[in-house]
Amino acid sequence: MNAVVQAVRRHAVMAVGVLVLVYLFLPVAVVVLFSFNDVTGRFNFTWQGFTLDAWRHPCRVPGMCEAVTASLQIGAIATVVSTALGTLLAFALVRHRFRGRESTSLLVFLPMATPEVVMGASLLTLFVNAGVATGFATIVIAHILFTVSFVVVTVKARLAGFDSRLEEAAMDLYANEWQTFRRITLPLAAPGILSGALLAFALSFDDFIITNFNSGNTITFPMFVWGAAQRGVPPEVNVVGAAMFVLALLCVGGAELLRRVRTARR
Amino acid sequence: MPERSGADGPALGPRDLRLVGLRKAFGSAVAVDDLTLTVPAGSFFALLGPSGCGKTTTLRMVAGLETPTAGQVLLGEEDISRRRPYERPVNTVFQSYALFPHLSVEENVAFGLRRRGRKNVKGVVAEMLELVELGGFGRRRPGQLSGGQQQRVAVARALINEPEVLLLDEPLGALDLKLRRQMQLELKRIQTRVGSTFVHVTHDQEEAMTMADTIAVMNAGRVEQLGTPRELYERPVTRYVANFLGQSNILDGSVVEVRGNETLVDVHGVGLLVPGRLGAPGSTASFGVRPEKALAVAGDPTHRDPALRNAIPGTVTDVSFTGLSTQYVVRTPWDQELGVFTQNAGGETLVRRGDPVVVAWRPEHTFPLAAGTGAMPDDEPAAPPVMAPVSS
Numbered sequence: 001m002n003a004v005v006q007a008v009r010r011h012a013v014m015a016v017g018v019l020v021l022v023y024l025f026l027p028v029a030v031v032v033l034f035s036f037n038d039v040t041g042r043f044n045f046t047w048q049g050f051t052l053d054a055w056r057h058p059c060r061v062p063g064m065c066e067a068v069t070a071s072l073q074i075g076a077i078a079t080v081v082s083t084a085l086g087t088l089l090a091f092a093l094v095r096h097r098f099r100g101r102e103s104t105s106l107l108v109f110l111p112m113a114t115p116e117v118v119m120g121a122s123l124l125t126l127f128v129n130a131g132v133a134t135g136f137a138t139i140v141i142a143h144i145l146f147t148v149s150f151v152v153v154t155v156k157a158r159l160a161g162f163d164s165r166l167e168e169a170a171m172d173l174y175a176n177e178w179q180t181f182r183r184i185t186l187p188l189a190a191p192g193i194l195s196g197a198l199l200a201f202a203l204s205f206d207d208f209i210i211t212n213f214n215s216g217n218t219i220t221f222p223m224f225v226w227g228a229a230q231r232g233v234p235p236e237v238n239v240v241g242a243a244m245f246v247l248a249l250l251c252v253g254g255a256e257l258l259r260r261v262r263t264a265r266r
Numbered sequence: 267m268p269e270r271s272g273a274d275g276p277a278l279g280p281r282d283l284r285l286v287g288l289r290k291a292f293g294s295a296v297a298v299d300d301l302t303l304t305v306p307a308g309s310f311f312a313l314l315g316p317s318g319c320g321k322t323t324t325l326r327m328v329a330g331l332e333t334p335t336a337g338q339v340l341l342g343e344e345d346i347s348r349r350r351p352y353e354r355p356v357n358t359v360f361q362s363y364a365l366f367p368h369l370s371v372e373e374n375v376a377f378g379l380r381r382r383g384r385k386n387v388k389g390v391v392a393e394m395l396e397l398v399e400l401g402g403f404g405r406r407r408p409g410q411l412s413g414g415q416q417q418r419v420a421v422a423r424a425l426i427n428e429p430e431v432l433l434l435d436e437p438l439g440a441l442d443l444k445l446r447r448q449m450q451l452e453l454k455r456i457q458t459r460v461g462s463t464f465v466h467v468t469h470d471q472e473e474a475m476t477m478a479d480t481i482a483v484m485n486a487g488r489v490e491q492l493g494t495p496r497e498l499y500e501r502p503v504t505r506y507v508a509n510f511l512g513q514s515n516i517l518d519g520s521v522v523e524v525r526g527n528e529t530l531v532d533v534h535g536v537g538l539l540v541p542g543r544l545g546a547p548g549s550t551a552s553f554g555v556r557p558e559k560a561l562a563v564a565g566d567p568t569h570r571d572p573a574l575r576n577a578i579p580g581t582v583t584d585v586s587f588t589g590l591s592t593q594y595v596v597r598t599p600w601d602q603e604l605g606v607f608t609q610n611a612g613g614e615t616l617v618r619r620g621d622p623v624v625v626a627w628r629p630e631h632t633f634p635l636a637a638g639t640g641a642m643p644d645d646e647p648a649a650p651p652v653m654a655p656v657s658s
């Protein structure tokens with residue numbers, strides 16, 4: 001009896017942990033599993049048998065691969081631009097004392113706090129009034145707009161813990177301004193910048209609401225899935241989802257591996 | 267070895283470091299005020315002062331990390347005040363070490379050489395790590411080292427560049443006493459070996475005394491006195507220095523007359539002799555004597571030693587035995603407390619609490635203090651900053 005209580009005590013934390021993980025990963029597991037489903041009807045809701053068809057020919061669903069391509073392009077451009085802008089902004093906010101610094105800091109939060117529906121609708125109003133035709137470009141503009149804040153917040157957090165004496169030490173050791181940035185500032189800020197970029201890409205690739213308002217004739221992947229859901233989501237959508245998941249895992253795993261190799265070499 | 271000597275001509279030894287009228291104000295707060303001093307080439311120089319007196323700011327101006335509000339930093343005849351930090355043959359061991367956390371110990375130490383385009387630094391780096399006794403630690407990260415080891419990496423990282431001037435900003439402040447003593451000797455040894463000029467900042471007077479050839483005592487952004495440890499101890503010229511380095515009995519009186527090379531000063535009715543000519547009769551005069559130079563004796567002290575011509579009567583109020591010495595506190599008729607340290611050499615006559623005694627010393631052991639340097643309103647040292655264990 002006592003032994004049972006002790007065993008429960010010892011493994012309680014473990015058990016709760018496992019349950020939470022199951023809760024988190026069950027939906028992902030379903031996505032992956034149903035990408036192998038041999039669908040006969042319109043709906044991919046019940047397990048009907050194993051097939052690799054969807055993985056072999058993901059582009060046979062009309063319009064899906066075009067939508068994925070559009071999303072990847074938009075995500076890439078928005079990520080590059082918002083990471084660059086957000087990083088500069090974060091540096092300015094953390095490193096420099098200028099008039100309006102406090103208010104800028106607050107304003108940066110606004111896009112995150114605004115409900116997406118409101119932001120999407122307002123942007124559309126703005127584009128229409130300015131006579132800008134909505135499409136690929138307006139989606140990119142909208143995505144940069146709402147991802148910049150996330151980059152700023154992430155990079156700022158990293159810079160806040162940054163000891164500026166390290167840069168002084170570098171200058172004292174014959175590194176000029178550029179070398180100091182390249183050898184000290186950038187490597188130390190890089191994890192923050194990278195997380196900001198990944199977050200920006202994930203947000204952009206994922207966004208439906210704001211995009212839906214400002215997309216014109218362009219169809220992104222989330223919009224495609226939304227449209228397809230009316231008729232029944234094909235397993236090829238699950239293939240894209242599963243592929244994204246695996247890609248993310250590879251990125252994280254690769255980064256960790258690289259870090260370990262570097263530490264070991266040094 | 268570095269390009270520096272190539273650029274400035276070969277075999278250029280270290281030059282004197284001179285600070286001329288150096289001043290730094292942060293807004294209305296003056297951190298360093300009209301500082302002028304010369305650090306002789308190749309010397310071990312200590313800047314000694316309580317926390318907040320402007321030591322770090324002074325070093326930062328020499329390193330180029332702070333722009334002086336006024337004044338110049340000169341190396342030999344060359345004005346380096348306007349040069350960028352990386353253009354100065356000066357390296358710093360920072361108060362907090364400031365080691366690069368993302369680089370290995372080796373890469374930290376090699377950093378300066380690499381920035382100046384040196385190839386094949388491995389051998390030199392290994393040698394330098396040996397010098398600071400960190401042979402096998404090259405591949406570790408700074409985060410994996412103890413405080414003392416990090417400190418030695420910081421020294422190695424600066425020293426490997428063979429700077430003309432090495433600035434050390436309280437590098438031993440974070441270490442425990444034993445390691446401190448060990449590192450003090452170590453730094454002194456390294457300095458003798460490499461021959462660079464070392465400017466060592468500390469708020470620990472004992473550290474400054476044991477390590478430095480020359481000490482500048484700083485107070486509130488100014489240099490109070492500059493000299494060898496012995497000069498500063500035997501002939502302090504201000505109350506501040508007299509109390510900051512060791513203990514002092516300080517007396518105030520008025521000049522009675524100048525007799526040859528001595529001045530007779532009246533202190534509450536007691537006539538005392540002070541070397542030198544202190545001023546016109548009637549003018550105020552201050553002077554001091556170290557507790558270990560004084561004796562507390564019952565009866566006439568000149569019977570013991572005719573040279574003990576200065577004598578103040580009093581009553582013993584406290585006796586403490588420290589092993590090395592016995593320390594007495596004697597209260598004068600005007601209620602001033604004087605300290606007397608008697609070395610425990612054997613054969614001393616015992617004096618007990620409550621005994622009437624005479625505090626006596628030789629006039630030549632008296633040091634006159636500059637009048638008007640009223641940095642200190644009373645005989646107390648600047649207690650709060652002196653007591654602060656670690657500076658900012």
Ligand SMILES: Nc1ncnc2c1ncn2[C@@H]1O[C@H](COP(=O)(O)OP(=O)(O)O)[C@@H](O)[C@H]1O
Binds near residue numbers: 318322
């Ligand atoms: N960047 C700064 N801005 C404002 N005041 C400063 C700055 N740096 C130092 N001070 C002030 O200058 C004085 C001297 O500081 P510091 O040189 O660090 O003293 P120390 O090294 O002797 O402890 C202190 O009163 C400190 O508050």
Ligand SMILES: [Mg+2]
Binds near residue numbers: 323361
């Ligand atoms: Mg300091």
